[in-house]
Amino acid sequence: MCLSCDETHDECENATDTYNGTTACTTTMGCWVYREENTGTSAITYHRGCGRNSLNDNECTSDKQSEMCETTSSVQVCRRCCTSATCNDVDITLTGNKASAARVSLGVLLTSLAMVLFARGSN
Secondary structure, three states, X not given: OEEOEOOOOOOOOOOOOOOOOEEOOOOOOOEEEEEEEEOXXXXXXXXXXXXXXXXXXXXOOHHHHOOEEEEEOOXXXXXXXXXXXXXXXXXXXXXXXXXXXXXXXXXXXXXXXXXHHHHHHHO
């Protein structure tokens, strides 16, 4: 069983594992959380439930258990799945592109540090 709610439920963004709305998803599909942000208005909505066929989310593989984001027609959709009962609760956070930017910044920082250390070792 997976938590099931959408933007019509005020509690969907912060739904806990005891949330009343549930749905049965296939074992391989897993449970999903979707975060949709309108890039023009910054309005954010959350959806929890089974995977969406329109996004080819019909299987919860290990690479899909990390946040994935894509933007189409000014709506950024971020999503992530999990495989245990009612696991798609508030503990699965989706941050949007902010997480990607932080990872890039950390990568640049670590690369710069390695170059400095390498340059010092060459002298």
